[in-house]
Amino acid sequence: MSDPRAQVEHAGWLSSVAPAQPSTRPVSAWGAVVGVDSLATDRLILNMGPQHPSTHGVLRVLLELDGEEVLAGEAVVGYLHRGIEKLAESRRYNAVGTLMDRGDYMSGIHNELAFALAAEKLAGIEVPRRASWLRVLMGEINRIASHLVWYGTMGLDAGAMGQFLYAVRDREVLLDILEDVTGQRMMFNYVRPGGVVADFTPTAEKKLRAFLETIDGYLDEHEALLGGNEIFQARLTGVGVIMKETALAFGLSGANLRASGVSFDVRKDLPYAAYDEMEFAVPVAREGDCFARYLVRMGELRQAVAIVRQCIDGLPEGEYTAKVPKVLRPPAGEAYASVESPRGELGVHIVSDGGPSPYRMRYKPPALYALQAGEAMLPGALIADVVVVLGSLDIVLGEIDR
Amino acid sequence: MSVWGSGILNGMRITLRNMLRGPITLQYPHEKLELPERARWAVQMKREDDGSHRCTACLACEKACPDFIIDISVTTGEDRSKHIDRWRYEIGACMMCGLCVEACPFDALEMGHDYELACIDPGDLTVDLLIDTPAAAAKRAAAPPAEAKGGGDE
Amino acid sequence: MNPLLEVALRVFAALGLMLLNGVVLIYMLRKVLGRLHVRLGPTELGPAGMFQTLADVVKLLTKEDPTPTNVDRALYFLAPGIVFVPALLAYAALPFSGELVIADLDLGLLFTFAVVSLVPLGIVAAGWASANKWSLLGGMRSVAQQVSYEVPMLLAAVPPVMIAGSLKLSDIVRAQEPLWFWLPCLPAFVLFFIAGLVETNQTPFDLSEAESELVTGFATEYSSMKFGLLFLAEFSNIFVFASMVVTLFFGGWRLPFVPVDALGNFAAVVFVAKVYLVIAIMMWIRGTLPRVRIDQLLAFGWKVMLPVSLAWVMITGVALRLGGPLIRGAQ
Numbered sequence: 017m018s019d020p021r022a023q024v025e026h027a028g029w030l031s032s033v034a035p036a037q038p039s040t041r042p043v044s045a046w047g048a049v050v051g052v053d054s055l056a057t058d059r060l061i062l063n064m065g066p067q068h069p070s071t072h073g074v075l076r077v078l079l080e081l082d083g084e085e086v087l088a089g090e091a092v093v094g095y096l097h098r099g100i101e102k103l104a105e106s107r108r109y110n111a112v113g114t115l116m117d118r119g120d121y122m123s124g125i126h127n128e129l130a131f132a133l134a135a136e137k138l139a140g141i142e143v144p145r146r147a148s149w150l151r152v153l154m155g156e157i158n159r160i161a162s163h164l165v166w167y168g169t170m171g172l173d174a175g176a177m178g179q180f181l182y183a184v185r186d187r188e189v190l191l192d193i194l195e196d197v198t199g200q201r202m203m204f205n206y207v208r209p210g211g212v213v214a215d216f217t218p219t220a221e222k223k224l225r226a227f228l229e230t231i232d233g234y235l236d237e238h239e240a241l242l243g244g245n246e247i248f249q250a251r252l253t254g255v256g257v258i259m260k261e262t263a264l265a266f267g268l269s270g271a272n273l274r275a276s277g278v279s280f281d282v283r284k285d286l287p288y289a290a291y292d293e294m295e296f297a298v299p300v301a302r303e304g305d306c307f308a309r310y311l312v313r314m315g316e317l318r319q320a321v322a323i324v325r326q327c328i329d330g331l332p333e334g335e336y337t338a339k340v341p342k343v344l345r346p347p348a349g350e351a352y353a354s355v356e357s358p359r360g361e362l363g364v365h366i367v368s369d370g371g372p373s374p375y376r377m378r379y380k381p382p383a384l385y386a387l388q389a390g391e392a393m394l395p396g397a398l399i400a401d402v403v404v405v406l407g408s409l410d411i412v413l414g415e416i417d418r
Numbered sequence: 419m420s421v422w423g424s425g426i427l428n429g430m431r432i433t434l435r436n437m438l439r440g441p442i443t444l445q446y447p448h449e450k451l452e453l454p455e456r457a458r459w460a461v462q463m464k465r466e467d468d469g470s471h472r473c474t475a476c477l478a479c480e481k482a483c484p485d486f487i488i489d490i491s492v493t494t495g496e497d498r499s500k501h502i503d504r505w506r507y508e509i510g511a512c513m514m515c516g517l518c519v520e521a522c523p524f525d526a527l528e529m530g531h532d533y534e535l536a537c538i539d540p541g542d543l544t545v546d547l548l549i550d551t552p553a554a555a556a557k558r559a560a561a562p563p564a565e566a567k568g569g570g571d572e
Numbered sequence: 573m574n575p576l577l578e579v580a581l582r583v584f585a586a587l588g589l590m591l592l593n594g595v596v597l598i599y600m601l602r603k604v605l606g607r608l609h610v611r612l613g614p615t616e617l618g619p620a621g622m623f624q625t626l627a628d629v630v631k632l633l634t635k636e637d638p639t640p641t642n643v644d645r646a647l648y649f650l651a652p653g654i655v656f657v658p659a660l661l662a663y664a665a666l667p668f669s670g671e672l673v674i675a676d677l678d679l680g681l682l683f684t685f686a687v688v689s690l691v692p693l694g695i696v697a698a699g700w701a702s703a704n705k706w707s708l709l710g711g712m713r714s715v716a717q718q719v720s721y722e723v724p725m726l727l728a729a730v731p732p733v734m735i736a737g738s739l740k741l742s743d744i745v746r747a748q749e750p751l752w753f754w755l756p757c758l759p760a761f762v763l764f765f766i767a768g769l770v771e772t773n774q775t776p777f778d779l780s781e782a783e784s785e786l787v788t789g790f791a792t793e794y795s796s797m798k799f800g801l802l803f804l805a806e807f808s809n810i811f812v813f814a815s816m817v818v819t820l821f822f823g824g825w826r827l828p829f830v831p832v833d834a835l836g837n838f839a840a841v842v843f844v845a846k847v848y849l850v851i852a853i854m855m856w857i858r859g860t861l862p863r864v865r866i867d868q869l870l871a872f873g874w875k876v877m878l879p880v881s882l883a884w885v886m887i888t889g890v891a892l893r894l895g896g897p898l899i900r901g902a903q
Contacts, residue, residue, distance in 0.1 A: 062705050084709070084866060111484040114515045175775060175863025178433045181609040185442050192454075199458040199529065205515045213520075219454065241432050241860070244425035247776055248862045342521070399709065400779075400865045426861060433860040437608045445615065 073413025089394030120415035126357035128207035133353035135209035139346035146334035147211035153327035173407035211337025256405035270360025306408035381415035472526035482521035500553035510543030608859035637796035647701035654694030659808035669839035699790035710789030714780030725767035727881035745824030
């Protein structure tokens with residue numbers, strides 16, 4: 017697979033600032049690239065710019081097109097860079113959670129949890145059992161919410177509008193529950209090194225049980241509305257195929273990897289929090305195309321609901337946090353912890369020098385590798401497929417750019 | 419079109435069914451949602467029944483804020499009593515994380531429920547929660563409810 | 573009546589119909605889509621948000637209308653007109669009732685289709701002239717899909733013509749007894765409906781203005797009243813196409829078990845109600861289905877719809893030859 021960057025010619029001011037390779041384009045029309053029936057055709061460089069209805073954030077994709085077919089694509093990221101890793105170097109350990117929330121903003125709990133686990137490894141803190149269960153419960157609620165957004169926007173990318181609002185309707189209930197427990201709908205600041213900030217509330221439990229009564233029926237409807245739709249299936253099958261070896265070579269994880277036939281789930285293979293006490297299945301598909309990723313994520317939605325049921329029914333008594341000093345000063349050293357976020361294996365690597373802030377925090381975003389794999393899927397696709405591929409990978413620019 | 423197309427027709431049936439369930443819209447600003455107790459919006463000074471505040475100018479909140487948006491200017495009198503000139507708070511930059519409320523040992527702050535904070539004048543984005551008032555006495559109030567706070571305090 | 577006055581009245585009737593229809597349809601679209609999406613549509617302006625479209629029209633009229641630098645100026649300004657005028661002309665032959673027709677042409681069907689097929693010209697002109705690659709793609713897609721589906725659409729409209737024996741639209745309506753044509757010509761109806769969805773750029777075939785891919789497609793660089801004209805033309809096309817469906821397959825202005833001219837001019841209300849029902853179904857489809865890809869669309873059109881429509885024309889011909897008087901009913 018040749019480097020597509022060699023084929024994409026940067027248009028406009030980019031080429032004037034840094035002239036890349038010498039242009040291989042002929043100057044006159046007589047020597048131009050010859051297409052069908054000796055009609056001269058030219059390749060179009062299209063900029064799916066940072067402002068676009070379908071790029072899931074401020075992502076810029078440069079496409080070189082031959083008509084509607086993509087010859088090469090290049091993703092340009094960095095439009096959402098806020099310096100999270102650098103900012104973490106000047107925050108106390110209990111405040112880094114506020115930064116991590118804003119990385120992958122769709123799944124704040126998992127981000128905070130990854131950091132908390134790494135800090136706990138460093139400082140040798142043991143988390144009470146109830147806190148672990150609460151982390152799992154909130155994490156899975158967050159996973160359902162994130163997957164519902166993915167489901168809604170997947171349909172929007174394909175052109176359907178109804179399912180987005182139905183997914184949002186279901187998600188509103190979850191956000192109410194999250195707000196009841198943590199205080200905010202999205203930037204939770206809930207999981208800290210040592211445990212969680214506050215206990216589950218009775219009002220949240222009531223809302224959650226009411227939600228669990230109806231969600232299965234709604235999920236059936238969602239599956240039938242998009243997955244059962246022949247047009248949607250035709251748009252997604254065979255598009256954006258990535259085989260097992262390529263997926264592993266790109267470092268994919270999560271649903272993107274499982275849809276290519278590799279059964280790897282951090283919750284099962286490197287269990288953390290209370291996942292070793294939970295019973296759930298891990299959906300795996302073999303085809304590696306967009307529809308396989310769709311099916312895997314719909315399966316994950318169902319499994320997340322099952323885990324939530326187990327958690328709320330079996331929540332143990334106890335403390336919701338360990339005793340942790342306000343200003344945590346872990347001993348010098350380094351630790352890495354990873355969680356299964358809705359996007360894949362989200363890892364946090366902390367290097368500590370004994371001070372109140374991490375010396376270096378590295379945030380490994382699964383969506384970055386998914387985007388790179390997505391770039392490799394673009395040649396040969398049509399423009400409509402570009403949108404569908406990016407949607408099926410479930411990328412969030414907050415995590416890619418940090 | 420009996421087998422191919424049945425998914426499309428089923429999808430249309432689902433949309434019709436959802437339409438008949440009725441809209442879920444809450445017509446803001448005519449109707450407003452009840453916020454849960456723990457909802458975190460702009461920081462407010464807690465007031466006693468007689469209107470006094472509990473802030474002792476210990477500056478714990480200023481140190482706890484991750485974005486350094488609290489600025490308390492204090493003058494210390496000769497008898498070691500503190501006088502708060504200005505308790506400045508940049509609402510415009512606040513991310514409502516609640517760390518300041520957790521850090522306060524005297525339960526002087528709370529996260530308010532007021533989310534209608536839009537303003538026209540950028541000067542309104544910085545407010546003074548306290549102006550020119552003596553700091554409260556630094557004896558501990560009756561133990562602040564530990565359940566609502568973060569883990570442990572030392 | 574003074575013939576000049578009569579012509580002027582008819583022209584203004586068409587214009588008035590088109591504008592009124594545009595206003596009502598936009599409101600109806602927003603409300604219907606809103607309800608399908610478990611939300612309310614416009615609610616603030618006027619009772620149940622009725623005056624929202626009026627406010628939108630005022631907004632469009634008063635909006636800044638920048639012309640991008642590199643546009644092909646002549647085409648850029650003409651393109652909305654090229655899209656708008658055929659949409660207006662197509663109202664001419666629609667039979668609202670036995671007598672309420674702007675121009676009851678003997679070649680009504682042919683005229684309507686001929687006029688409507690000018691619309692892709694305007695769309696590709698808009699896409700090309702906009703000096704924007706996204707618009708260009710939208711325009712190209714549009715011309716490919718609309719030209720490809722002209723043939724199946726016309727062929728699907730032929731069986732009703734064969735049974736009625738005339739191209740005059742009011743004759744086709746009168747011939748629909750005892751059964752409306754949707755039942756004896758069921759495949760033709762389905763094909764015509766699908767082809768019409770393609771011709772009017774409606775979901776699932778709205779590739780030329782696919783919001784999630786092409787921003788606004790061919791209309792990206794248009795704003796203010798030029799955009800208003802394009803938009804209005806789109807809704808007029810929808811009305812015209814739905815009217816063709818009702819005229820050809822659903823008995824036009826007729827009610828079941830009621831003689832043809834019994835309602836007089838009140839039948840226009842029946843006609844419009846039926847048309848709006850068809851449009852509501854189209855909006856229902858719009859709120860549900862995803863979009864097809866351009867290669868899938870063209871493959872479907874040429875490889876499936878064209879052969880099926882040809883086959884159905886042949887079958888109708890054979891059936892008429894064998895059992896003509898039975899099918900033609902009391903004529």
